[in-house]
Amino acid sequence: MLQTKAxxxxxxxxxxxxxxxxxxxxxxxxxxxYVCGPTTYAPAHIGHAYSxxxxxxxxxxxxxxxxxxxxxxxxxDIDDKIIxxxxxxxxxxxxxxxxxxxxxxxxxxxxNVMTPSIEPKVTTHIREVIAIVERLIANxxxxxxxxxxxxxxxxxxxxxxxxxxxxxxxxxxxxxEVDTRKKDPIxxxxxxxxxxxxxxxxxxxxxxxxxxxIECSAMTVTHLGATFDIHAGGKDLIFPHHENEIAQSxxxxxxxxxxxxxxxxxxxxxxxEKMSKSxxxxxxxxxxxxxxxxxxxxxxxxxHHYRSPVDFDVQVIDGAPRFFSLEAADxxxxxxxxxxxxxxxxxxxxxxxxxxxxxxxxxxxxxxKQALAEDFNxxxxxxxxxxxxxxxxKLLDEGKGIDKQVRRRTLARLGKDLRAVGGAIGVxxxxxxxxxxxxxxxxxxxxxxxxxxxxxxxxxRKAARAEKNFTRADEIRRELAAMGVELLDTPAGTDWRIADxx
Numbered sequence: 001m002l003q004t005k006a007x008x009x010x011x012x013x014x015x016x017x018x019x020x021x022x023x024x025x026x027x028x029x030x031x032x033x034y035v036c037g038p039t040t041y042a043p044a045h046i047g048h049a050y051s052x053x054x055x056x057x058x059x060x061x062x063x064x065x066x067x068x069x070x071x072x073x074x075x076x077d078i079d080d081k082i083i084x085x086x087x088x089x090x091x092x093x094x095x096x097x098x099x100x101x102x103x104x105x106x107x108x109x110x111x112n113v114m115t116p117s118i119e120p121k122v123t124t125h126i127r128e129v130i131a132i133v134e135r136l137i138a139n140x141x142x143x144x145x146x147x148x149x150x151x152x153x154x155x156x157x158x159x160x161x162x163x164x165x166x167x168x169x170x171x172x173x174x175x176x177e178v179d180t181r182k183k184d185p186i187x188x189x190x191x192x193x194x195x196x197x198x199x200x201x202x203x204x205x206x207x208x209x210x211x212x213x214i215e216c217s218a219m220t221v222t223h224l225g226a227t228f229d230i231h232a233g234g235k236d237l238i239f240p241h242h243e244n245e246i247a248q249s250x251x252x253x254x255x256x257x258x259x260x261x262x263x264x265x266x267x268x269x270x271x272x273e274k275m276s277k278s279x280x281x282x283x284x285x286x287x288x289x290x291x292x293x294x295x296x297x298x299x300x301x302x303x304h305h306y307r308s309p310v311d312f313d314v315q316v317i318d319g320a321p322r323f324f325s326l327e328a329a330d331x332x333x334x335x336x337x338x339x340x341x342x343x344x345x346x347x348x349x350x351x352x353x354x355x356x357x358x359x360x361x362x363x364x365x366x367x368x369k370q371a372l373a374e375d376f377n378x379x380x381x382x383x384x385x386x387x388x389x390x391x392x393x394k395l396l397d398e399g400k401g402i403d404k405q406v407r408r409r410t411l412a413r414l415g416k417d418l419r420a421v422g423g424a425i426g427v428x429x430x431x432x433x434x435x436x437x438x439x440x441x442x443x444x445x446x447x448x449x450x451x452x453x454x455x456x457x458x459x460x461r462k463a464a465r466a467e468k469n470f471t472r473a474d475e476i477r478r479e480l481a482a483m484g485v486e487l488l489d490t491p492a493g494t495d496w497r498i499a500d501x502x
Contacts, residue, residue: 040100064424107285110294147193163239231259
């Protein structure tokens, strides 16, 4: 009999049911997940990163729980915004979009966002878009007029079940575009007739291009099937984008098809305000990565539940942003990496073999699985990691009353599990020495530390210690402390770091 891999069952909050529920897969042990990716017309900003990190954490969590995940994240590479920006900057729309798509992937890699299993682009799925639109026209859910094709919303009675919007609210809302050619003002575009100079493709209705919403319907059915497990995206996409996806896909394939569960991440707020260019709080990914390193943003994000609104502490001082929330996250990460480095130095190549470890060291992995199996509760995982790190530092600092081999095995276990659990939420994936060196370089630059002067004083101190002039050695330590430098006397010699205050 074929043996399937053991998986940990999990619960998730489904936006459609508006409640937590147990996940039941279409295929045992497998999860098919679609995430709305970027519309590539500008550099990626912190809002893009926050959403990408949220669902990458879900993906990593599922893998950690034993599930085989097919993760599809699309690229919208043709859209009204892309065409408008290309026209404003005198660029070819498709070339500009390809440039920003490559930049987006580079930026997301900085935040430990994994490459999708499949990354479909709209422009390579035009045939699939046309096929769905043809089915919708054939079954009476859509109609063509003057080269455009519209979805007839009133032909889909369940419309609004995800967002809670009603037809009456749509009629009264300011979102409705006025177009006298529509049968009803609330109908939305599936195919748009080409305007002069726009990219276009041949279709049964003439040259044109897809509407925004139909693109995702085409890519989901192509790569995950008419019915699949999980659809995810930001809360701002619930209406109209996700609502329209449901209407299109179920209009084409029947009610009960399309996504079986819906996940939506919370908003990132700045002093209670949403991110907005008018408020000056839109920060690009490269700004953040250069200021505090990509993993600091990752750690900040996973320290909050993916569904919760998150307040982000940043202030612009003398024209430059200070990311206080991320600086705090960076300090926490530094503590973890320092602990891992100490564990590695203590354990070395000898893990003391197989055998018992302290019972407290056996809790991290099961606690992490329990937290992630309850709607991907990454903050509880972070808390469990802090407890494990505290135990490790205690064992490193003192081993009185503990068998030496048990102590060594326990520390080896803690180091291994911290890395495994960290990887489940996308942190602690670097070599500790590399992280700590790069962090020191960032702080040296930010605080304008004279590295040559530091190295000179370290040489003086080494000479003073060799001469047993410990008074002078202590004076040099104080001089370095006044410069903002903290010394670290390790078995491998003296190292240094920047003493960054909270």
